[in-house]
Amino acid sequence: MPAKNMVFTHYIYMHTSDILSRLGIGALTPMQESVAQAWPTGRDLILLSPTGTGKTLAFLLPLAQGLDAADGRVQAVVLSPSRELAQQTALVFADMHTETRALCLHGGRPAMDEHRLLRDLRPALLVATPGRLADHLRKGNFDPAGVQTLVIDEFDKCLELGFHDEMREIIDALPSLRRRVLLSATDAPQLPAFARPSAPGPGPALRLDFLGADEGGGRLALRQVPSPSKDKLGTLLTLLSTLGTQPTLVFANHRESVDRIARFLREHRFPAAPFHGGMEQDDRERALYKFRAGALPVLVCTDLAARGLDIDGLANVVHYHLPPQADAFTHRNGRTARWTARGAAYLILAPGEPLPPYLPADVPAAPLPAAPLPPPRPAWAVIYIGKGKRDHLSKGDIVGFLCKKASLGADDLGRVDVFPHFALAAVRAARLRQTLRLVQGEKIKGLKTLIEEAK
Secondary structure: OOOHHHHHHHHHHHHHHHHHHHHOOOOOHHOOOOOOOOHHHHEEEEEEEEOOOOOOOOHHHHHHHHOOOOOOOOEEEEOOOOOOHHHHHHHHHHHOOOOOEEEEOOOOOOOHHHHHHHHHHOOOOOEEOHHHHHHHHHOOOOOOOHOOOEEEOOHHHHHHHHHHHHHHHHHHOOOOOOEEEEOOOOOOOOOHHOOOOOOOOOOOEEEEEOOOOOOOOOOEEEEEEEOOOOHHHHHHHHHHHOOOOEEEEEEOOOOOHHHHHHHHHHHHOOOEEEEOOOOHHHHHHHHHHHHHHOOOOOOOOOOOHHOOOOOOOOOOEEEOOOOOOOHHHHHHHOOOOOOOOOEEEEEEEEEOOOOOOOOOOOOOEEEOOOOOOOOOOOOOOOOOOOOOOHHHHOOOHHHHHHHHHHOEEEEEEEEEEOOOOEEEEEEEEEHHHHHHHHHOOOOOOEEEEEEEEEE
């Protein structure tokens, strides 16, 4: 290895130990080690690794070492097929606490606000959806001349969703691009020419394929749940009631089905919410927040949730509808049994419904009680506060307000997050009514605002 590469590799590992310590991670996995060793070569990379194995951290760690905080320009771009995946990647980078700044760009909020942040923050890294990044490039909202590295996360999904034109436009607009890094948990049979890693430079693209490894390591239990009728709703309700408050994602193939399932569960007093691309962004974020906070045990979703949602402690995945393709099945199951955790995937089958060819024929059945158990009562509830960062409200302001005015202790408060126009806070469900009563009419940081249970 050339001397300069040896120096760079030492630089990566010296800082990696500090970052891993901040993240509470003991050591790199073999896949992450391979990426760290390949990065200093300067060659394009194609990384294929199962879901839940830490691909995001694998590329962010070495990428962060090459960013110059004093440069003042955007130096690297990460493209993600969904805003949820983009937000998750940006959050991981923020948790690393490096000297450089990252900015997340996506639809569902004014592009003018992002333009202002681009100008004021001068981020070194952009994490973006293809459409929104292409829009900023067309408007000249940042200088692309400093971008040398392009990461295409879940590249198969980016291409599948029809981002071809935006991807070509983005790559053509990056005159100093030297390296492309493509990542996915499933391989694509063929890449379009503009997305193929380039041959000139340090050498041909390096392909790091970890898909042949034991993806679940025995950590994912696969079970089938026969339904006595074609309509599976009753069987789903019985299954979910046995799982209780365990965090569970229920997947259906269509938005209309997601809405129907969520409505049925709520009608039977089971706490659940829908999650799909046809919902307003605020409604989607609020449902996801309540799920993460433990106020909702079940999120009913389309395959929008199959990529990028990294939820601590997600116990189960339920396939109300089985996807037609094996890769979609893989990505859905990848939401649970992540890293070293265990999880379960349940397949609800109607009478005569066969297992798809990508599954083994001997999937064991999960025994269910004859009738649903009483619906679970989540330990947490979420309150909505109608003021946010634009009103100079901070997390500390909210914690202090709730502790003082509602007499809440540290164990009564869960996650608290402040958004531009509002804030959300998790409180013990047993203290919800008391909290809302005690804060009624009270001002927070001198501001009178609406405080209510999050819808």
